[in-house]
Amino acid sequence: MAAKDELGRAGEQRAADHLIRQGYTLLDRNWRCGQGEIDIVAARGAHLAVIEVKTRRSAAFGHPFEAIDDRKRRRLWSLAFAWRAAHPDLADGRALRLEAIGITGADPAVGVLEHLVDLA
Template sequence: MAGGASPGRTAARQALGRYGEELAARRLTEAGMSVIARNWRCRAGEIDIVARDGDALVVCEVKTRRAARGGSPMFEHPMAAVRPGKTDRLRRLAGRWLADHGGPPAGGVRIDLVAVVVPRRGAPVVEHVRGAA
């Protein structure tokens, strides 16, 4: 495995990611958006969530992290993981989505980020940033 990850650790990471995406989809729906696709893939990559917010199309990147354990060094906040290269790829993926689905809507396209931090105890913290990229 790349990076020395064991198969169990990879499965746990994938499960954490799916859980975060489920929480993100719920948050977007609660905010009045309609989720129209999840985990949309093409050759160039994947969009975690595609949603409609009124007449705008929203391409949403979801980052999920476990909170640092007591005594562990501080973890990187999920939003910090979305660097310029990732936002450039999200823009390209949005273009691919539009090409495959009839072009831009009247309200344009927005890229949002949802960060999910899962603590050892208690409820997860979900942050939604509109127009982040």
């Protein structure tokens, strides 16, 4: 496995652990369809969150959240609706929202973690 892939997996695991500590229930990870992939789908209260995780060793090439531009947000919305359609029993009438977790640091286990809720 490439170092980049290992970094991404470690970042996603750290993000999942963070979400659980914040009271989220993880519903799906790395869900794929013809339109792309969702890193994490989680529920908390009345919301169903589609969460994009970006992990970087440093900010030398930009902050992790800079990779989530308008085009990426549109694709995430499309994926969110596709996931909800494929899992009506898990969606349970909850309102959809996009979230992002950025982790910056050489070791994702101890790097700086930032969590943006409701990317609109």
